[in-house]
Amino acid sequence: xxxxxxxxxxxxxxxxxxxxxxxxxxxxxxxxxxxxxxxxxxxxxxxxxxxxxxxxxxxxxxxxxxxxxxxxxxxxxxxxxxxxxxxxxxxxxxxxxxxxxxxxxxxxxxxxxxxxxxxxxxxxxxxxxxxxxxxxxxxxxxxxxxxxxxxxxxxxxxxxxxxxxxxxxxxxxxxxxxxxxxxxxxxxxxxxxxxxxxxxxxxxxxxxxxxxxxxxxxxxxxxxxxxxxxxxxxxxxxxxxxxxxxxxxxxxxxxxxxxxxxxxxxxxxxxxxxxxxxxxxxxxxxxxxxxxxxxxxxxxxxxxxxxxxxxxxxxxxxxxxxxxxxxxxxxxxxxxxxxxxxxxxxxxxxxxxxxxxxxxxxxxxxxxxxxxxxxxxxxxxxxxxxxxxxxxxxxxxxxxxxxxxxxxxxxxxxxxxxxxxxxxxxxxxxxxxxxxxxxxxxxxxxxxxxxxxxxxxxxxxx
Amino acid sequence: xxxxxxxxxxxxxxxxxxxxxxxxxxxxxxxxxxxxxxxxxxxxxxxxxxxxxxxxxxxxxxxxxxxxxx
Numbered sequence: 001x002x003x004x005x006x007x008x009x010x011x012x013x014x015x016x017x018x019x020x021x022x023x024x025x026x027x028x029x030x031x032x033x034x035x036x037x038x039x040x041x042x043x044x045x046x047x048x049x050x051x052x053x054x055x056x057x058x059x060x061x062x063x064x065x066x067x068x069x070x071x072x073x074x075x076x077x078x079x080x081x082x083x084x085x086x087x088x089x090x091x092x093x094x095x096x097x098x099x100x101x102x103x104x105x106x107x108x109x110x111x112x113x114x115x116x117x118x119x120x121x122x123x124x125x126x127x128x129x130x131x132x133x134x135x136x137x138x139x140x141x142x143x144x145x146x147x148x149x150x151x152x153x154x155x156x157x158x159x160x161x162x163x164x165x166x167x168x169x170x171x172x173x174x175x176x177x178x179x180x181x182x183x184x185x186x187x188x189x190x191x192x193x194x195x196x197x198x199x200x201x202x203x204x205x206x207x208x209x210x211x212x213x214x215x216x217x218x219x220x221x222x223x224x225x226x227x228x229x230x231x232x233x234x235x236x237x238x239x240x241x242x243x244x245x246x247x248x249x250x251x252x253x254x255x256x257x258x259x260x261x262x263x264x265x266x267x268x269x270x271x272x273x274x275x276x277x278x279x280x281x282x283x284x285x286x287x288x289x290x291x292x293x294x295x296x297x298x299x300x301x302x303x304x305x306x307x308x309x310x311x312x313x314x315x316x317x318x319x320x321x322x323x324x325x326x327x328x329x330x331x332x333x334x335x336x337x338x339x340x341x342x343x344x345x346x347x348x349x350x351x352x353x354x355x356x357x358x359x360x361x362x363x364x365x366x367x368x369x370x371x372x373x374x375x376x377x378x379x380x381x382x383x384x385x386x387x388x389x390x391x392x393x394x395x396x397x398x399x400x401x402x403x404x405x406x407x408x409x410x411x412x413x414x415x416x417x418x419x420x421x422x423x424x425x426x427x428x429x430x431x432x433x434x435x436x437x438x439x440x441x442x443x444x445x446x447x448x449x450x451x452x453x454x455x456x457x458x459x460x461x462x
Numbered sequence: 463x464x465x466x467x468x469x470x471x472x473x474x475x476x477x478x479x480x481x482x483x484x485x486x487x488x489x490x491x492x493x494x495x496x497x498x499x500x501x502x503x504x505x506x507x508x509x510x511x512x513x514x515x516x517x518x519x520x521x522x523x524x525x526x527x528x529x530x531x532x
Contacts (some may be wrong), residue, residue, distance in 0.1 A: 183503065186478040187478060303502070
């Protein structure tokens with residue numbers, strides 16, 4: 001879910017450090033992180049692990065390690081920088097690479113978020129479609145195209161409703177998301193309990209054993225990297241500077257553990273058990289899978305359907321709103337309503353195509369790979385700066401469009417996309433290599449730029 | 463109202479998680495479990511606004527990047 005920034009980062013201190021009087025206590029962060037990471041998409045991710053041949057060992061220990069690494073990244077990277085400078089990602093980047101490049105980066109954010117919101121529309125549609133029975137053909141993991149007219153109509157209605165609410169206002173949905181968070185997590189947990197009850201054992205090692213032909217597409221390190229980097233844009237990519245700049249001390253970065261170990265550990269394993277049960281009870285091919293709506297309805301009834309819809313809705317709505325703001329940043333003369341309408345339309349269109357939801361593991365990896373490297377620019381600026389010979393740390397660069405940063409960002413992203421699409425490398429392995437390469441290239445380009453500036457300056461002065 | 467909600471809110475959360483736990487322990491059947499969970503969901507959304515802190519949240523500023531998707 002998506003409530004942290006809105007709650008902790010009110011519409012102030014956008015272009016100045018957060019003053020001491022506005023800092024928040026630790027409970028705000030623990031509560032917000034716990035609620036933020038229980039979204040509708042968790043119902044997809046758990047079963048997809050099973051479909052990709054993860055074993056109980058991969059899930060139990062891989063998620064443990066991956067989530068721990070994510071928490072450490074938040075604590076020792078994001079929180080350190082956030083509490084030192086107390087600026088938003090946007091403003092800190094703007095000081096380094098110029099406003100125009102940041103606007104372009106935010107546009108990438110907006111487009112990718114439209115697709116992610118589309119995945120949430122897809123997940124919600126699988127729940128809304130349950131009462132209609134066979135009238136709506138639900139998509140499976142193998143579907144990438146719309147499954148029929150009724151499916152398309154369902155997605156259009158849900159997407160239109162979400163867009164309408166996003167255009168009309170923001171506070172109501174944010175409030176529902178805030179209120180729903182503890183209940184949503186318990187419904188996830190309930191799904192796990194019910195599935196264990198139906199499966200007749202609590203021994204996960206006995207339950208989660210992929211078929212030999214599952215192929216082991218993800219494995220232990222795949223699970224580790226996915227859980228570490230599924231939020232790469234937030235920690236490595238520094239989006240959560242906007243949140244953690246309100247923390248009194250860097251130690252508040254540990255609060256991310258609440259989100260990781262409740263939402264990305266317990267909720268994912270609970271959701272995974274849904275498919276484990278369906279494979280055994282209904283002889284479903286795990287690679288084909290089953291849509292989350294019917295699985296959750298089978299487990300916990302109408303409360304489960306409500307959970308899927310609310311979890312999808314409360315996450316997708318602020319996402320559409322924010323994507324609209326990103327589009328508006330590109331065309332300031334456009335009204336916020338029009339921009340949100342465009343974002344909602346893109347999101348609805350994406351939701352009709354199940355590809356985004358059914359390929360969520362790769363898509364989330366791709367999203368991290370594209371957005372996270374920009375965080376390396378800030379990390380280099382903060383931790384290395386003058387030590388590596390960069391003499392223009394944040395605050396002294398006046399250029400509106402820093403090409404050194406643009407190249408340092410685009411080159412690793414282009415290489416990563418080439419590896420994904422030409423060599424079938426799974427995208428969730430790539431955010432960290434891309435991040436490191438971006439940092440190194442930035443050092444090289446920035447130093448080269450400075451050298452050329454120095455060599456031309458005396459001639460100009462002559 | 464707040465004091466009533468402070469009783470009903472935790473009750474609704476308990477009604478969401480205790481029946482599945484009882485089902486796991488084979489102390490409750492599936493059908494009543496599902497109905498109690500639905501009733502608890504309704505109870506939660508009626509009582510939580512009075513029980514939980516946090517009012518209407520301000521909209522994000524254009525300067526903030528989108529937040530967490532998963």
